[in-house]
Each structure stands twice: as structure tokens, then as C-alpha cells.
Amino acid sequence: MVTATNICPPNWGQNSNNGGWCNPPRAHFDLTKPAFMKIANWKAGIIPVSYRRVACRRSGGIKFKFEGNGYWLLVYVMNVGGAGDIKNMAVKGSRTNWIDMSHNWGASYQAFSSLYGQSLSFRLTSYTTRQTIYAWNAAPASWSAGRTYNSYANFS
Numbered sequence: 001m002v003t004a005t006n007i008c009p010p011n012w013g014q015n016s017n018n019g020g021w022c023n024p025p026r027a028h029f030d031l032t033k034p035a036f037m038k039i040a041n042w043k044a045g046i047i048p049v050s051y052r053r054v055a056c057r058r059s060g061g062i063k064f065k066f067e068g069n070g071y072w073l074l075v076y077v078m079n080v081g082g083a084g085d086i087k088n089m090a091v092k093g094s095r096t097n098w099i100d101m102s103h104n105w106g107a108s109y110q111a112f113s114s115l116y117g118q119s120l121s122f123r124l125t126s127y128t129t130r131q132t133i134y135a136w137n138a139a140p141a142s143w144s145a146g147r148t149y150n151s152y153a154n155f156s
Helices: none
Strands: 062-068 072-078 089-092 096-103 107-113 120-125 132-139 147-150
Touching: 072 089, 089 132, 132 147
Parallel strands: none
Antiparallel strands: 062 072, 062 147, 072 107, 089 096, 089 120, 096 107, 120 132
């Protein structure tokens, strides 16, 4: 079993069967050379792979690593249980309403808003199961970039 994340950007200038290997709806996995060589000869190039999605069993809550500055918050989301995916995410400061976050890359989401000095809660929805969870007060008002905060919430 392997954990795979598809972060290959689409190439809309190419047909999905002729160079646009990362274009939806094609399932696409980029593997390191050592991982690829466990399933095929390196020279094989693009090969068909059978796979199935399985639930991610995680202990503890979702973790949020913060980066950014006073006007931009970038959150890297880790230890995601259930289907292991996120469709959308929002942040709520102790003095704001819910603010939708945009997808940055991988499991990173960003908000262009001044949130310093506020405790932060997060709302996350799974792409696969459509389940929505809330990580209330996941970060204290004294939060800072470069730190990781643990919540009690996680997908089942």
C-alpha cells in the first residue's frame, strides 16, 4: 500500500491521450524513480495501474501548519482521516464570519485577510464523502507563522 497525492498540473494544450497525462478525468500518479521501479521497468514510461481508494486511519485530530503574514494566511493541512481529501476549507476568526479559503497546492489553503490577534476555527469538507467537520478554536489568538496547531476534529 502507498499513499499517493496527485499534484501534477493539467496541460490543457494537450489531448488527455497525447501528452495531457494530468488532465481530468484521467487518474494520474507521479512516482519517484525508486517507487516506479518496484512496479515496472524504468524505461516503460507511462503504464496502466490498478488502484483503489481506502480510508485513512489517523490517530488524533487534524493538524494545521501556518505560514504567511499579517494579510495572507497559508495553512498546510495534515493528518487528515477518512477519505483523506479536502474539497474546500474556510477559516473563522474570533471577530470575523466564515472566510472561504482558496486552494493553493496539495493540501494547502490560503486566505487573504488580516486575522492576527484572533483565535481561528476551520471548516473542512471532504471531496469524496461530502462530510463537513469543524475544528473549533484550532489556533489561539497568539498564533504565529511557522507553527503547527493540533485540533480535536477529524473525518471518520
